[in-house]
Amino acid sequence: MKLEEYSKLIENISRYVELTHEEEEQIFGIIKTTRVRKRQFIDQPGFISGYRNYIYQGAFRSFFLDREGKEHTVQIAIEDWFVSDFYSYITQTPATLFVEALEDAVIFQMTYRDIEGLCKKIHNLSEYFRITTERAFAYSRKRALSNLSKDAEQRYVEFTERYPGMANRIPQKVIASYLGMSPEFLSRIRSQLSRHN
Amino acid sequence: MKLEEYSKLIENISRYVELTHEEEEQIFGIIKTTRVRKRQFIDQPGFISGYRNYIYQGAFRSFFLDREGKEHTVQIAIEDWFVSDFYSYITQTPATLFVEALEDAVIFQMTYRDIEGLCKKIHNLSEYFRITTERAFAYSRKRALSNLSKDAEQRYVEFTERYPGMANRIPQKVIASYLGMSPEFLSRIRSQLSRHN
DNA sequence: AAATACCCTTGAACTAGTTTAAGGGTATTT
């Protein structure tokens, strides 16, 4: 992977803070580029989530199995997002989630130790993660809340509006699981919607 | 409010980073101590959430009203927690949540601008908010997930185990709303549980 | 090209939790 490929990640960071050329180099120094095959797990229960994974290309989902063995999809992520079992990564304890590639993918990986080390050295990197995590937290809460007062159909419609690309790219049963409904029920919603249009 | 009262907040910060005496003084400089009456709102829809509020004494909840006028409790918070409409605070846009005192309370308030300013100056304060927000986000996700595979009774039982003090201190209909069930259903769960013990 | 595995759909029976309604207890206000 050539260095210029990192520009997408640097662009992302530059939206929030300014980095010197030397600081950028230091960040490049802790990045490992990894190719991942469809259906491969980059995190799985029992293993500590080692990396913050920036998606350069491809799609992932994280999910867990409840006691009855049912899958619950937690996150669906595509290019320019970070993905991992965040709880496992932050606490450096064994994961409870699977993180699975839904397509062949390329990711930039940075270890917990390297990031923590650089955040101590580079004030603006600390600021970058502080600000983006605060935002991610705020948005995630907002989304969770607005879902509380919505029924299954509304949740699906808003999902397709918010992420127009995903509805075709991601298997329907994954979307159903992400939206907290059974695949059968989503199927019924879709057929009802198309009948009325 | 005497300066020594701030020691609880400083203790909290010291769990994550070290501050110099001078840095502590700078932080004291942006704190405003406020007394709040039971049933008073410190955030409400339409107004931008001005402060990060550290609870020195008392209990709060945040909630919103859906289209049908039903209340959804988002957070219940007591001493040593931060509380606000976090989305409104972070984005500095009008709030959608109410934040209401459940008891007479004393809070330490810091404005968004003052905190952002100090985070630019004090690397370790940036680190403090980065680390605590990352943790809060991780825990909040974990909790949300583990609730997905639980029925109403399990959610209530785990709530009483995790926050033993709260079940008595907080009105039941608030707890029901926080746990995502109707007050009638919580009442039935409680009577069933006490019958079996 | 056949076989296998995966995915989506549809229908019918079922259930966890909601809604509506009514009554009683306990603070708080007058």
Added chain:
DNA sequence: AAATACCCTTAAACTAGTTCAAGGGTATTT
């Protein structure tokens, strides 16, 4: 001390969404 407001409880009717079951379509593997 009475009146008001708020909170909790119980029961019965209801509903949004699940589960079970069966069939058909489309990739992927052999």
